[in-house]
Amino acid sequence: MFSKATEYALRATIFIAQKSSKENKISIDEISKAIDSPQSFTAKILQALTKENKVISSARGPNGGFFLTEKAKKLPVRSILQAMGEDDVLDKCVLGLKLCSETQPCPMHAQYKPIKKQLKELFVNKTIEQLASEIKDGVVFINNKK
Amino acid sequence: MFSKATEYALRATIFIAQKSSKENKISIDEISKAIDSPQSFTAKILQALTKENKVISSARGPNGGFFLTEKAKKLPVRSILQAMGEDDVLDKCVLGLKLCSETQPCPMHAQYKPIKKQLKELFVNKTIEQLASEIKDGVVFINNKK
DNA sequence: ATATTTAAAGATAATTTTGTCTTTAATTAT
DNA sequence: ATAATTAAAGACAAAATTATCTTTAAATAT
Numbered sequence: 001m002f003s004k005a006t007e008y009a010l011r012a013t014i015f016i017a018q019k020s021s022k023e024n025k026i027s028i029d030e031i032s033k034a035i036d037s038p039q040s041f042t043a044k045i046l047q048a049l050t051k052e053n054k055v056i057s058s059a060r061g062p063n064g065g066f067f068l069t070e071k072a073k074k075l076p077v078r079s080i081l082q083a084m085g086e087d088d089v090l091d092k093c094v095l096g097l098k099l100c101s102e103t104q105p106c107p108m109h110a111q112y113k114p115i116k117k118q119l120k121e122l123f124v125n126k127t128i129e130q131l132a133s134e135i136k137d138g139v140v141f142i143n144n145k146k
Numbered sequence: 147m148f149s150k151a152t153e154y155a156l157r158a159t160i161f162i163a164q165k166s167s168k169e170n171k172i173s174i175d176e177i178s179k180a181i182d183s184p185q186s187f188t189a190k191i192l193q194a195l196t197k198e199n200k201v202i203s204s205a206r207g208p209n210g211g212f213f214l215t216e217k218a219k220k221l222p223v224r225s226i227l228q229a230m231g232e233d234d235v236l237d238k239c240v241l242g243l244k245l246c247s248e249t250q251p252c253p254m255h256a257q258y259k260p261i262k263k264q265l266k267e268l269f270v271n272k273t274i275e276q277l278a279s280e281i282k283d284g285v286v287f288i289n290n291k292k
Numbered sequence: 293a294t295a296t297t298t299a300a301a302g303a304t305a306a307t308t309t310t311g312t313c314t315t316t317a318a319t320t321a322t
Numbered sequence: 323a324t325a326a327t328t329a330a331a332g333a334c335a336a337a338a339t340t341a342t343c344t345t346t347a348a349a350t351a352t
Contacts, residue, residue, distance in 0.1 A: 001235055004310065007242030014241075014253055027328070047330065060329045061319025077254075089147055095160075096153030097290050107160055107277035107286045108218055108223075108268070115264050122257050131253035140253045143297050144243050150340065173298070187341050193300060207349025208297045 006084045009045050011035040013055060013080050015142055016081045018132035022057075025065030036144035045084075052083040055128075073129035081123060090120040154252060155191050156289045157181040159226050162213045163289055164278035168203075172213030182290035191230075198229040201274075219275035227269060236266040 002010070012031050019034075020026040028046065032039040042072060046066055049056040058066050081087040093100035093109070094116075100106045134140045148156070161181050161229050166168055166172040174192065178185040195202040201221060227233040239255070240262075241248035246252045280286045 001240060002242070004242070010241050011243075017271070019258060024330095029328095038311055040313075043329075044311090050329090054178075057330060059319075060317075060327085062321065062327045064328045065226060066317065066329085076206060083207070092147070095156050095288070096148070097151070097157075097288070099290070105286050106288060107280050109286065111268050111272065115268065118261050118264075121262065122254070126254070126257065131346095134253050140251050140255065141240070142243070171298095175298095184341055186343070189299075190301095190341090196299090203298060205349075206297085206299045206347075208351065210298045210349065212299085 002081075002086055003084075005041075005045055006081065006086045008035065008037040008042050009049060009084050010077070011037065011118065011142055011144070012046060013049065013068070013128060014131050014135070016056060016066050017073050017128045018135045018142075020065070020067040022067055022069065025059060025063065025067045027065040030070050031066065034053060035142060049080070049083050053079060055079055055083050068128065073132070074127050076124050077126050077128060077131065078120075079125035080128070089140065090123060148227075148232055148237065149230075151164050151187075152189055152232045154181065154183040154188050155195060155225060155226055155230050157213070157288055157290070158192060158222070159185065159195065159274060160277050160281070162202060162212050163219050164281045164288075165273045168210070168211040168213055168215065171205060171209065171213045173211040177212065181288060195226070195229050199225060201225055201229050214274065219278070222270050223272050223274060223277065224266075224269035226274070227230065236269060263268065 012035055015031060015035050016026060019030075028039060028043045031037075031046070035042075038133045046058070048057055050058050050066075055068070055072055056066055057069055058064070065128065078087065078090070081090070093106050094112045095106045095108060097106050100109055101144055131140075158177050158181055161177060162172060165176075165180075172225050174185060174189045177183075177192070178188045183187075192202055192204070196204050196212075197208070201214070201218055202212055203215055203218065204210070224233065224236070240258045241252045241254060243252050247253055277286075279287055
């Protein structure tokens, strides 16, 4: 569904949201170990997320690291996709047609439409914070070690 | 959602199902023009689909080309994904976790589960033939020219 | 038989994605 | 001031995906 880069972005952001605050930042080393992703590659991705649309914040030096502002925690999960430039998955035609609409639908359009709608709503309605809090509650997990 | 290769595979197969039969085959030239895909690349993909699990049939020489047997037309759309080795999209964790289950769910699992279920059902229940017939009826389209 | 038509097969190349490594810059603690 | 710690930046490389081109093989029609 998503690229590796976006999967890492989603996992990392949710993890950071859960583990850190402006007062308690978290290092790329800890993050990549926790979500089981290649460290340098993940660093690049987080770097991008600190620029693009400020989903993630960072600080250098001792006690530095990554964190999410309280404002950022309230962003929809979709904003991660947007920052990764992969937001189009939630809109595009399942057969990859450039033009696929109500007036000119692909053969799967009618059936796929409600599914796409739910998928989009999921990413729009759920905030980063909401997902993170479930980890805190111990009901869900984000470790990738089998 | 799917790779370019799989998008082409889906479009091509549905198109072939609609336009051809054992008696009336269709050339790669016609196919790639109709679905707006790179010809040689599409040829490779169809070649693979004639082997993997026989979704598509072919014949060389004059009046040769690609076609679907009546049996193949009754296959679920999912069989195209399977032949393309991209069937896992219908099952895998949206965050890319290796382990994501009821007992150890990712933060999106509960909400994504019903969506994934519908998506899978769509690809399992719809046959290639059903999608093709809608094109014949003129209610849907598969051309990719904007 | 020969020429023609078509897919199959194989080689190659361009592009994108994924990943690593090294150097630099900023911040903090001593 | 200096050393230590951390992310940022940049160069590079491996792998996968997407794409093209050429040659071969099979089938048909003449």
